[in-house]
Amino acid sequence: MTRPRVFRDAISARDACLEVSRCAGTQFDPQIVDAFRRVMRATGATE
Numbered sequence: 001m002t003r004p005r006v007f008r009d010a011i012s013a014r015d016a017c018l019e020v021s022r023c024a025g026t027q028f029d030p031q032i033v034d035a036f037r038r039v040m041r042a043t044g045a046t047e
Contacts, residue, residue, distance in 0.1 A: 013045045 001016040011019070017040055024033040039045075 013040065 001011050001019065002013055004010040017037060020028055020033055020036060024030045
């Protein structure tokens with residue numbers, strides 16, 4: 001999501017986190033999403 005592709009532009013790390021969170025429970029396992037969000041916050045990737 002954060003890298004440009006031929007068919008779409010890249011989005012920011014913050015927007016990617018919001019999208020992953022929005023899809024928790026449907027496209028993504030909620031426990032994995034929680035772990036992902038913790039890592040992203042701890043590394044400062046969403047600031």
